[in-house]
Amino acid sequence: MCGIIGCILSSGLVAPILFSGLKRLEYRGYDSAGMATICEGKLYLKKDSGKIDDINARLNFMDMPGSLGIAHTRWATHGAPSRENAHPHLDCSGRIAVVHNGVIENFLELKRELEDRGHRFTSRTDTEVIPHLIEEGVESGLNLYEATLQAVRRLRGSYAIAVISTVEPDKIVCARNESPLIVGIGDGAYYCASDIPAILEYTRNFISMDNGEIAILSLGGVEFRKISSGEIVSKKSFTVDWSVELAEKQGYPHFMLKEIYEQPLSLRNALRLQEQYLDLLSRFIDRGERVFLVACGTSYHACLAASYMFSKIAKVAAFPVVASEFLEQYGDSVGIDDVILAVSQSGETYDVLRAVDHARMKAATVLGLTNTVGSTLTRISRAYIVQQSGPEIGVAATKTFTSQLIVLAQLAMKVANLRGKLSQQESDHLRDSLKSMPEVVNRVLNSCADNVKLLAKRYAKKNLFLFLGRGINVATALEGRLKLLEITYIPSLAFSAAESKHGPISIVEKGVPVIFIAPRDSTRKEIVGNIMEMKARGAEIIALCEEDDGELIGLVDHHIPMPKGVPDILSPIPYVVPLQLFAYYVAVERGLDPDKPRNLAKSVTVP
Ligand code: M6R
Numbered sequence: 001m002c003g004i005i006g007c008i009l010s011s012g013l014v015a016p017i018l019f020s021g022l023k024r025l026e027y028r029g030y031d032s033a034g035m036a037t038i039c040e041g042k043l044y045l046k047k048d049s050g051k052i053d054d055i056n057a058r059l060n061f062m063d064m065p066g067s068l069g070i071a072h073t074r075w076a077t078h079g080a081p082s083r084e085n086a087h088p089h090l091d092c093s094g095r096i097a098v099v100h101n102g103v104i105e106n107f108l109e110l111k112r113e114l115e116d117r118g119h120r121f122t123s124r125t126d127t128e129v130i131p132h133l134i135e136e137g138v139e140s141g142l143n144l145y146e147a148t149l150q151a152v153r154r155l156r157g158s159y160a161i162a163v164i165s166t167v168e169p170d171k172i173v174c175a176r177n178e179s180p181l182i183v184g185i186g187d188g189a190y191y192c193a194s195d196i197p198a199i200l201e202y203t204r205n206f207i208s209m210d211n212g213e214i215a216i217l218s219l220g221g222v223e224f225r226k227i228s229s230g231e232i233v234s235k236k237s238f239t240v241d242w243s244v245e246l247a248e249k250q251g252y253p254h255f256m257l258k259e260i261y262e263q264p265l266s267l268r269n270a271l272r273l274q275e276q277y278l279d280l281l282s283r284f285i286d287r288g289e290r291v292f293l294v295a296c297g298t299s300y301h302a303c304l305a306a307s308y309m310f311s312k313i314a315k316v317a318a319f320p321v322v323a324s325e326f327l328e329q330y331g332d333s334v335g336i337d338d339v340i341l342a343v344s345q346s347g348e349t350y351d352v353l354r355a356v357d358h359a360r361m362k363a364a365t366v367l368g369l370t371n372t373v374g375s376t377l378t379r380i381s382r383a384y385i386v387q388q389s390g391p392e393i394g395v396a397a398t399k400t401f402t403s404q405l406i407v408l409a410q411l412a413m414k415v416a417n418l419r420g421k422l423s424q425q426e427s428d429h430l431r432d433s434l435k436s437m438p439e440v441v442n443r444v445l446n447s448c449a450d451n452v453k454l455l456a457k458r459y460a461k462k463n464l465f466l467f468l469g470r471g472i473n474v475a476t477a478l479e480g481r482l483k484l485l486e487i488t489y490i491p492s493l494a495f496s497a498a499e500s501k502h503g504p505i506s507i508v509e510k511g512v513p514v515i516f517i518a519p520r521d522s523t524r525k526e527i528v529g530n531i532m533e534m535k536a537r538g539a540e541i542i543a544l545c546e547e548d549d550g551e552l553i554g555l556v557d558h559h560i561p562m563p564k565g566v567p568d569i570l571s572p573i574p575y576v577v578p579l580q581l582f583a584y585y586v587a588v589e590r591g592l593d594p595d596k597p598r599n600l601a602k603s604v605t606v607p
Contacts, residue, residue, distance in 0.1 A: 002074045002087070002101040003028035003194045004181075006162035006172040009067040010188035010219055017191075018071040019061045021198040022052050027248060027393060028101075028194060029075025031374060032086035036097035038169045039066030043097060047072075047086035070162045070172065072099035076373030077388050078107070078274075079124030089128045091135035092120055096165040098134070100127040101194055102158035102179035103272045103388060110154060130161060144168040145216045148175060152214065152227055157272055160209075162192050175214040175227060178268065183207045183215055183222055185237060190217040196240055197248045207237045256394035256487070256594045260580050263399045264442040267573070269388040270403040271435065273410065280383045281341075281367050282414035285310075288339030288365065291318040294326050294355050295343040296604065298397035298479060302404035303343050305475035309409050309569045312472075313430070314416035326355035336363040343408075344368070345392065345400040346603040347375025356380060369407055371400050385411075394595050395602050396487050398580045401479060402573050406437055409570060433567050440563050440574050448560050448578045455542060455558060456585030459513050466504070466514040466539070467494035467579070468530060470523035476572040477517050480579030487587040487594045497530035510538030515582075517575050518545045518552060521568040531555055544575050 003025025007014050018035050033055050034047025044066065046059045052073060056062070061071075072087035079085035088097040104110070107126035110133065115121065119132040130151055137147025148163050158178035164171070174181060174192045184191035186203035192215070193199050196206060207222070209215060213233060216223045224233045252258035285291055291310070293303035303320040310318040321329060323342070334340070340359040344352045347370035356366050360380065368377040368384035371392070378384045389403040413430055416422045422430070459465075465484060469477035474496045481494035493504055497516070500508075508514070514534045518527045528551070531541055535555070545552045547561035560578045587594040 002072060003198065004070065004072050004099040004101050004160060004162055005191070005193040005198050006070040006099070006164070006174060006217070007068070007189065007191045007199075008170070008172055008217055008219060012067060013065070014067050014069040015061050015064040017202060018069050019056065020201060021193060022071050022073050024197045024244070024248070025073050025194055026052055027391060029073050029391060031076050031081035032074040032083075033072060034086045034088055035061050035064060035069060035071040036088040036164060037064045037066035037069035038164055038166055041166050041169060043090075043094060043164075043166050045088060045090065045097065047088065048083045049081040049086060068164060068169065068172065070097060070099045070164050075391055077103055077386055078126045079373070080378070081374045084123045085125050087127060089123060089125065089131050091131040093135060095167055096131045096134050096138065096163065098127065098131045098161055098163050100130060101160045102177070103269055104129060104155050104159065105157035105272050106155070108274070130155070131163075134163060134165075138165070138167055144171055145173050145214070148173040149214055149225075149227065149230060152177070158269065160194060170218055172217040173214065174209070174217065176209040177211050177227070178265070181209045183209060183217065185222070188219070190219070190222060192217060195250060197244050200240065200244050204240050205237050206240060207235050254394065254584070254593070254595045256396055256398060256584055259392055259394050259399045260577070260584065261445060262390075263402050263445070263577065264438040266389040266399040266403050267406055267438040267441060269390075270406045271410075271438070272388065273385060273407065277383065277385050278410055278414050281385055282411055282418055284365050284367055284383060285316065285339055285341065285411065285415050286418045289337030290339070291316060292326070292330060292334070292338065292340045293318050293320045293343065294323045294340055294352060296323045296349050296351055298401045298482060299343045299345055299404060301475045301479040301482065302401055302408060304478065305405055305472050305572045306408035306412065308472035308475075309412035310415065312569055313422060314412050314419055315421050316415055321355075323349065323351035323355045327358055331358055334359055334362050334364050338364040339367060340364050341367045341369065342377055342381065343370075343404055344375075344377050345371045345397060345404070347372040347377035348603050350604060353377065353380070369404060371403070392602075395597050395600050396483055396583070396594065398483075402441065402576065405573050406434065409434060412569070430567060433570055437570060437573050440566060441577055443563055444574045444577045449581060451560055452578050452581045453585050456582055456589055460586045460589035462513055463490060464507070464512055465490060465492035466508070466512065467492065467517070468497040468500070468514060469517035470497050470527055470530075471521060472568060472572060473517040473519065473575060476575050476579070477515075479572075479576050480515065480517070480583070483580055483583035484586060486600060487583055487597045488590055488592060489598070490586070497527060500530060500533060505533065505537065508534060508537045508539050512539050514539040514541055515579070516541060516543045516556070518543045519562065519566065519568070519571045519575065520546050520549060521571065528552070528555070544578055
């Protein structure tokens, strides 16, 4: 997730507006930033890695001339944070500048094609193909709009782009597919930006761009067209009366809720990983004598779920290990034939890095899965994958968890295919199911929110909760519990439902809420038994179960209907969503700020 902004003014300098927009967009990414303006037929460019204020202190964006320009704040997905990889990116001639938010899936093939035709690339980003594609259109006699249209028609993946060029120095062309983009209309000014807060200081009049649209901004007005047909689209503007603070959360009261609702998008981005990295990691995993999945907190829960994925489909025993215990538990035995897959959203968690350092010393192969390009984990791993969730502001991990799950599922599937463990039919079915996950989560969000809110209201004052599941959904139960615990401070337990009789059932008494994660999977018969034993002790049962699961619905006090037909190994992805919402609404009911839980930090970088 990056932030982009563009602006044309009838008079005055654009740089201060772009700079303040960048500051407002900083929450979307902050590893590098840049700006391009046009003045008297010349293109000016400044960019670098680092925080926006630091870059500005070094380069002084404010002295950039011109009343038209674009700017970008980056959250690296392709290529580490560096000056070369910072946006805007230029074509070979230096006449066209582009800023981009999103992921271009087919950039490698486009890059090869363009290089064969003599284009020179200076970065490792996916974005850089765009100015070169536009350059080819302009060289062939197309105007800036036509050349951009032709270029975006070649792109697969997600993008919000803004393009300027000295060949038509009075226009900004922008286009959108899946990444957010809005147009702002001011007094003698037109803007485009990733979100409303970036320009709320300057206008309250907006038009949202929809997927598959391209817009041409000039002082004469804005024209919107369809990318597919070039047909003009007429659009309505709307006025925003939000405060800047509310706008940063896109109208959501908290970042956590915004991030929960972002999951369909972050899952789509996590399905757009570069195949060659998935291939590389899966080959290392396949060759490992033993595979350890090492992480903390939520990321550990993703690893626990992944251990079931690897075992069930790839027939690989992968050991999930809490990073802080890795040294004591496996430190003496880990060796050259082992593979450690470290999973860390931040890539900076102390215990994870410590485990990784030790494993490296013992010559094991270290792989990484992270959300942060340029993090320590990416620097010390033999190979790594970036999950592409964008920055997560809420301390409670939500969208990064489901993205980790979907990346790990893709890896497990790759290893399964390498080992010949999946038939064509199984493989096709899994691939289709993976692809459907963003939509499945979208449906869950739409269908369960009201219901979950009511349940949260009803149970907010309880002082004990149990979360139970079996099989892979033990991980879901643990994650649901962690969400509730960390933002509501309510003591709660989670464990395999099978363990109840071995001790924990002793604390169950009348009225204790027990949340069962109960899809119709291979553990189904046993789960019914576990529900019965909890009911018998007076527990109030809330079940997350398939929408037509009449038998279960008849047994429990409340149920949250879930979509049918989700394969077992993917079920934690949709099933964790109501639990995230539940924790969020209970926190709100108790008057707590879910974004800032007490005693916790987003990233734990100390022992
Ligand atoms: O950045 P990491 O994924 O390594 O962080 C691990 C945990 O600190 C993190 O998941 C933590 O448990 C979250 N607050 C959970 O919501």
